[in-house]
Amino acid sequence: xxxxxxxxxxxxxxxxxxxxxxxxxxxxxxxxxxxxxxxxxxxxxxxxxxxxxxxxxxxxxxxxxxxxxxxxxxxxxxxxxxxxxxxxxxxxxxxxxxxxxxxxxxxxxxxxxxxxxxxxxxxxxxxxxxxxxxxxxxxxxxxxxxxxxxxxxxxxxxxxxxxxxxxxxxxxxxxxxxxxxxxxxxxxxxxxxxxxxxxxxxxxxxxxxxxxxxxxxxxxxxxxxxxxxxxxxxxxx
Amino acid sequence: xxxxxxxxxxxxxxxxxxxxxxxxxxxxxxxxxxxxxxxxxxxxxxxxxxxxxxxxxxxxxxxxxxxxxxxxxxxxxxxxxxxxxxxxxxxxxxxxxxxxxxxxxxxxxxxxxxxxxxxxxxxxxxxxxxxxxxxxxxxxxxxxxxxxxxxxxxxxxxxxxxxxxxxxxxxxxxxxxxxxxxxxxxxxxxxxxxxxxxxxxxxxxxxxxxxxxxxxxxxxxxxxxxxxxxxxxx
Ligand SMILES: Nc1ncnc2c1ncn2[C@@H]1O[C@H](COP(=O)(O)OP(=O)(O)OP(=O)(O)O)[C@@H](O)[C@H]1O
Ligand SMILES: [Mg+2]
Numbered sequence: 001x002x003x004x005x006x007x008x009x010x011x012x013x014x015x016x017x018x019x020x021x022x023x024x025x026x027x028x029x030x031x032x033x034x035x036x037x038x039x040x041x042x043x044x045x046x047x048x049x050x051x052x053x054x055x056x057x058x059x060x061x062x063x064x065x066x067x068x069x070x071x072x073x074x075x076x077x078x079x080x081x082x083x084x085x086x087x088x089x090x091x092x093x094x095x096x097x098x099x100x101x102x103x104x105x106x107x108x109x110x111x112x113x114x115x116x117x118x119x120x121x122x123x124x125x126x127x128x129x130x131x132x133x134x135x136x137x138x139x140x141x142x143x144x145x146x147x148x149x150x151x152x153x154x155x156x157x158x159x160x161x162x163x164x165x166x167x168x169x170x171x172x173x174x175x176x177x178x179x180x181x182x183x184x185x186x187x188x189x190x191x192x193x194x195x196x197x198x199x200x201x202x203x204x205x206x207x208x209x210x211x212x213x214x215x216x217x218x219x220x221x222x223x224x225x226x227x228x229x230x231x232x233x234x235x236x237x
Numbered sequence: 238x239x240x241x242x243x244x245x246x247x248x249x250x251x252x253x254x255x256x257x258x259x260x261x262x263x264x265x266x267x268x269x270x271x272x273x274x275x276x277x278x279x280x281x282x283x284x285x286x287x288x289x290x291x292x293x294x295x296x297x298x299x300x301x302x303x304x305x306x307x308x309x310x311x312x313x314x315x316x317x318x319x320x321x322x323x324x325x326x327x328x329x330x331x332x333x334x335x336x337x338x339x340x341x342x343x344x345x346x347x348x349x350x351x352x353x354x355x356x357x358x359x360x361x362x363x364x365x366x367x368x369x370x371x372x373x374x375x376x377x378x379x380x381x382x383x384x385x386x387x388x389x390x391x392x393x394x395x396x397x398x399x400x401x402x403x404x405x406x407x408x409x410x411x412x413x414x415x416x417x418x419x420x421x422x423x424x425x426x427x428x429x430x431x432x433x434x435x436x437x438x439x440x441x442x443x444x445x446x447x448x449x450x451x452x453x454x455x456x457x458x459x460x461x462x463x464x465x466x467x468x469x470x471x
Contacts, residue, residue: 080373084369084370087363
């Protein structure tokens with residue numbers, strides 16, 4: 001359990017080009033759990049995660065961790081919706097965050113090898129990351145995020161474009177991180193995945209938090225007609 | 238056509254006999270231009286990368302100025318450096334005029350904007366790719382610049398080679414600040430200008446071929462050293 005949390009969003013609003021993209025959002029990210037963010041395309045899931053992570057400029061409102069901003073930034077990781085890999089080998093991609101954290105070279109390499117093996121890239125250490133398949137890149141981006149041992153991990157649709165087996169592998173990694181005490185916040189379009197992993201759910205519509213609740217309740221008893229429709233696979237505007 | 242034939246013969250003659258004057262002139266050309274290249278790269282590459290990474294108020298202006306400086310006429314650069322280094326100029330006491338150092342200074346002024354501008358363009362694209370990740374990882378400005386320079390090193394090589402090509406082929410500025418003094422500041426380009434003026438086209442052409450060969454050789458050597466062909470997979 002991390003002393004960084006809870007994270008308090010109050011009146012958090014993002015406007016871009018005269019359009020309100022997010023908010024106002026009032027939300028508390030509790031100390032424990034695995035929060036899943038769902039909602040239709042363009043509903044603001046990515047923007048919400050970026051605001052929480054502190055890389056999106058707020059037009060109004062605030063997002064406050066329970067520790068100073070700079071310390072909070074150091075202790076969280078983010079996996080982007082389209083994975084970003086450095087133009088380096090798989091091994092060097094994994095070493096990169098450790099180098100930033102001033103981990104000694106020998107430890108870096110040992111840790112990076114270990115993670116490469118865990119994501120099934122143990123034989124591809126020297127392969128340029130730009131040559132990996134889409135799914136392999138996604139796994140690499142996830143491992144590079146987890147290798148920092150973050151207190152809080154944000155994931156933006158980490159399993160989009162992955163087949164069932166790769167999805168299962170990634171979910172196993174996430175559950176492992178969670179068991180080790182990492183607070184996870186994840187956006188997904190996969191309702192099956194949401195049901196498998198979530199302890200809490202945030203349902204976004206048109207840049208606002210439309211409904212939130214605990215997994216035990218919200219999956220079986222949605223309160224709004226929009227969430228019911230979303231569960232049924234109907235189009236939510 | 239006869240002149241070209243004679244030029245090739247003259248060039249081969251100079252090469253085969255390892256003409257001491259030719260070797261001396263070629264080595265000086267290399268020494269001046271490679272020194273200028275190293276100094277210009279040390280300034281231009283970090284600066285161009287920094288311009289890609291950092292937003293500030295006059296950024297666009299700086300970039301426009303840089304692009305304009307790329308087209309700076311070498312003769313004018315030579316004239317200005319001459320005035321600065323001449324005995325009555327502000328740096329006259331250093332006694333640098335008509336030395337290889339003066340030629341290096343002029344070439345640095347000429348190629349730094351070129352290398353910085355190419356660097357900036359290449360690094361801008363790489364930064365667009367890396368931006369979110371490097372911000373998320375909480376990197377410092379220096380770390381960002383370092384990461385971009387390292388991962389973009391192959392494009393930077395192209396920038397450096399463009400700079401070297403411009404430096405070794407340049408004649409206007411180094412003629413003015415170097416003075417084309419035999420055994421002191423004479424380089425391939427100024428020697429070619431001199432021999433052409435004297436009407437010795439065969440020797441001029443011979444020197445010209447050597448100049449081209451030298452430029453190609455340096456290109457291959459740098460590519461070979463950095464393993465661009467082998468790793469040209471990015
Ligand atoms: N920089 C920006 N400028 C203008 N509009 C933006 C900007 N960033 C996001 N938007 C808009 O904000 C809205 C929310 O975007 P966001 O990426 O948060 O949606 P999302 O829920 O993650 O969608 P998806 O499921 O497709 O990933 C979209 O309509 C998008 O067009
Ligand atoms: Mg998104």
